Amino acid sequence: MRSVSFYKRLILGAVFVIVLLPSIVCGILLAKNELLRRQLAALAFPSDDVVVAGSSQLEPTGIVRDKPLLSYQMLYPDFKSSFFGFKEDLAGDKTIFLTFDDGPSPGTDKLLDILRKREVKATFFVNGKSNRLLNEKLRRAAGEGHGIGMHSYSHRYNVIYSSMENFLDDFYRNYLYIKSETGVAPEILRFPGGSINIFNVSDYQALIAEVLRRGFIYYDWNVSAGDAMAGATTQSIVDNVVNGVHLCWGPAIVLMHDNGKPELQGALGTIIDRLKSEGYEFRPLDNSIKPPMFIYPD
Ligand SMILES: [Zn+2]
Known part of the structure; x- marks a missing residue:
């Protein structure tokens, strides 16, 4: 016959193994995943070549974007033109x-x-x-x-x-x-x-x-x-x-x-x-x- 405190500890131990342990492992894996995601992003866009666009100021097409622009795309923001599409395709014309x-x-x-x-x-x-x-x-x-x-x-x-x-x-x-x-x-x-x-x-x-x-x-x-x-x-x-x-x-x-x-x-x-x-x-x-x-x- 075991003591009541033994069963208490047994139940607490079971709760720990069934509920808390997986949660802790989950948390560790999530943190690791976030770290890897950041490393991957840094590889895709070298940080010194990227600036985050504050607005859509350089988009002649009128597309609103919140993706990073390459640094040279931010140079001379007034160096642009308004292009609305070709009106004339003269293929076949003399x-x-x-x-x-x-x-x-x-x-x-x-x-x-x-x-x-x-x-x-x-x-x-x-x-x-x-x-x-x-x-x-x-x-x-x-x-x-x-x-x-x-x-x-x-x-x-x-x-x-x-x-x-x-x-x-x-x-x-x-x-x-x-x-x-x-x-x-x-x-x-x-x-x-x-x-x-x-x-x-x-x-x-x-x-x-x-x-x-x-x-x-x-x-x-x-x-x-x-x-x-x-x-x-x-x-x-x-x-x-x-x-x-x-x-x-x-x-x-x-x-x-x-x-x-x-x-x-x-x-x-x-x-x-x-x-x-x-x-x-x-x-x-x-x-x-x-x-x-x-x-x-x-
Ligand atoms: Zn020339």
């Missing part, structure tokens, strides 16, 4: 977009005169210039109804493509330059060297994503005039553009350069006259026009 990179230059007026005489509007993807006379040429191009887009401020590939921060810093300067000279904030851009080039081959997807996230549309080209190449002649430029346009299905975006070369000045009028007589139409680019090229390499 539309040509003449584009001139790298200006303004001492030769801009010559190009503008040729375009004005033929009532053709083109697009100038410009760099930053701290030259008052050149800035006047940029204002003339904008004033005459040509499209104006960004093409980086410095055009120095090794700087622009060395980091996302440098890319944004340079393009933001380009954005402010165009806005202050023309009074209109640019909405389109052309990457120096195109959206995929040997300088950005390891991070072009991030660059493109960031440009699009800020509401800008970028335009590559599907016809190259070859005017910036050594040995280019007036005839070679005419042939490159006319043959290239003939090979295009849909809108042709023609790459040329505003760098004062007489060969291009000699070719431009012939190119326009020839293609106009074949029923082609010339227009300036704006962000309502769907770019024909958004292709990543395999």
Whole structure:
């Protein structure tokens, strides 16, 4: 016959084993789980590259988010555009977009005169210039109804493509330059060297994503005039553009350069006259026009 206190202890012991022990084990496992979850989160987002967004201020699409933004996404919050979707997909159309990179230059007026005489509007993807006379040429191009887009401020590939921060810093300067000279904030851009080039081959997807996230549309080209190449002649430029346009299905975006070369000045009028007589139409680019090229390499 055991004592009453023995049974008391037995019952208490049973309660401990059946109820309290599993609860304690549960608590320990929960704490361990929380610790592992935090370690996993830290691995997915390195802490020094993440800031928590306080608001949706940088969302051109209007999406309200409470997820972390990458630190560079917080740079230059006013460097953005309002993109509401493409209104025009010109696939199949005989539309040509003449584009001139790298200006303004001492030769801009010559190009503008040729375009004005033929009532053709083109697009100038410009760099930053701290030259008052050149800035006047940029204002003339904008004033005459040509499209104006960004093409980086410095055009120095090794700087622009060395980091996302440098890319944004340079393009933001380009954005402010165009806005202050023309009074209109640019909405389109052309990457120096195109959206995929040997300088950005390891991070072009991030660059493109960031440009699009800020509401800008970028335009590559599907016809190259070859005017910036050594040995280019007036005839070679005419042939490159006319043959290239003939090979295009849909809108042709023609790459040329505003760098004062007489060969291009000699070719431009012939190119326009020839293609106009074949029923082609010339227009300036704006962000309502769907770019024909958004292709990543395999
Ligand atoms: Zn360029």
